[in-house]
Amino acid sequence: MNTKSDNSKLKCFLLTVLAMVSAIFMGYSQEETSEKGLKDYYKDHFPVGVAVSPRALEGESAELILKHFNSMTPENVMKMGPIHPEENRYNWEYADQIADFAVQHNLKLRGHALCWHNQAGNWLFKDDDGNQVSKEVLLQRLKDHITTVVKRYKGKIYAWDVVNEAISDNEDEFLRDSPWYQICGEDFIIKAFEYAHEADPDLKLFYNDYSAVHPIKRDKIYKLVKMIQDAGVPIHGIGIQGHFSIYEPTEQELRDAIEKYASLGVEVQITELDVSVYHKEHSQRDPLPKDEDDAFKPEQEQKQIEQYEMLFRVFRDFGDTLTGVTFWNISDRHSWLDNFPVRGRKNYPLLFNEEFQPKKAYYKVIDFEE
Numbered sequence: 001m002n003t004k005s006d007n008s009k010l011k012c013f014l015l016t017v018l019a020m021v022s023a024i025f026m027g028y029s030q031e032e033t034s035e036k037g038l039k040d041y042y043k044d045h046f047p048v049g050v051a052v053s054p055r056a057l058e059g060e061s062a063e064l065i066l067k068h069f070n071s072m073t074p075e076n077v078m079k080m081g082p083i084h085p086e087e088n089r090y091n092w093e094y095a096d097q098i099a100d101f102a103v104q105h106n107l108k109l110r111g112h113a114l115c116w117h118n119q120a121g122n123w124l125f126k127d128d129d130g131n132q133v134s135k136e137v138l139l140q141r142l143k144d145h146i147t148t149v150v151k152r153y154k155g156k157i158y159a160w161d162v163v164n165e166a167i168s169d170n171e172d173e174f175l176r177d178s179p180w181y182q183i184c185g186e187d188f189i190i191k192a193f194e195y196a197h198e199a200d201p202d203l204k205l206f207y208n209d210y211s212a213v214h215p216i217k218r219d220k221i222y223k224l225v226k227m228i229q230d231a232g233v234p235i236h237g238i239g240i241q242g243h244f245s246i247y248e249p250t251e252q253e254l255r256d257a258i259e260k261y262a263s264l265g266v267e268v269q270i271t272e273l274d275v276s277v278y279h280k281e282h283s284q285r286d287p288l289p290k291d292e293d294d295a296f297k298p299e300q301e302q303k304q305i306e307q308y309e310m311l312f313r314v315f316r317d318f319g320d321t322l323t324g325v326t327f328w329n330i331s332d333r334h335s336w337l338d339n340f341p342v343r344g345r346k347n348y349p350l351l352f353n354e355e356f357q358p359k360k361a362y363y364k365v366i367d368f369e370e
């Protein structure tokens with residue numbers, strides 16, 4: 001008799017029974033839990049998206065994407081630097097893979113991002129002698145970049161983050177002191193929206209930023225978007241990145257921000273959702289002795305379940321204003337938060353665990369009355 005294999009069969013049987021019992025206990029039939037994905041529960045509310053790399057479009061992670069999500073955002077490959085590393089060279093290969101997968105499987109695709117101060121090639125800001133370029137040269141480069149990239153994905157991408165993170169985090173400063181700002185002043189923002197609209201008038205154009213529910217930054221984003229509207233340039237939405245944590249934001253802060261943005265007559269999307277199990281910090285650093293160990297603790301899990309429940313309850317309340325929720329990465333197996341802000345510290349910010357299985361927070365997110 002093969003005791004080892006009998007034991008593992010028994011274990012497998014017991015695990016299956018346990019999964020069925022807990023699904024029934026939580027009010028779902030087994031068929032429902034195995035066939036419906038996040039996107040199906042939210043089909044009457046908003047598309048549910050996920051940020052991906054080309055590598056994620058194969059095997060187990062591709063299955064997870066297709067089961068749970070009906071929208072995607074390229075995590076890195078459409079950013080200025082990766083897609084346009086030198087003045088006369090575009091790198092289409094990886095971006096095309098993502099666009100083709102979206103078309104093939106009928107997923108919506110958000111573009112990210114046409115103008116950002118990070119992950120942008122240094123060549124943009126310098127001439128052949130290494131001197132800073134003039135405003136005219138930089139705006140022409142921005143126009144060429146935006147026109148070429150937008151036209152390539154016309155009809156495949158329905159919305160672009162046109163400008164990413166242009167607002168300053170300093171309380172007494174409006175716009176971030178980036179090379180874009182130093183060379184062009186605030187004009188680069190308005191121009192970016194103008195160029196994107198010219199390249200594809202059917203696109204939805206978004207301004208996207210983090211800490212966008214924080215009252216001081218929220219009011220600056222409001223002011224910027226109003227400025228774009230007053231200049232007569234099209235802007236259709238505000239992206240609240242949504243790099244949240246189990247400690248923030250509060251429900252009130254979130255509601256106030258969405259309401260304030262909606263009062264401008266634009267759509268709101270949550271574009272980069274994750275719920276870190278640590279306090280938020282905004283600069284990268286090495287681990288310190290005071291850091292807690294990085295196991296996923298029951299108290300963190302409980303707080304994360306409550307935070308996800310609150311977030312999706314609020315998202316559902318905003319009806320037509322809230323037109324998309326996109327997660328930043330697929331599962332806890334890999335997230336950018338494993339290295340940021342603390343290098344090498346594991347985080348558990350998503351709805352699927354390291355084995356790609358739904359976490360308890362997932363069941364809270366799908367547990368609502370239609």
Ligand code: GLA
Binds near residue numbers: 075112210272336
């Ligand atoms: C910001 C950017 C994203 C990404 C994250 C970290 O939120 O908008 O593109 O770089 O930081 O992954």
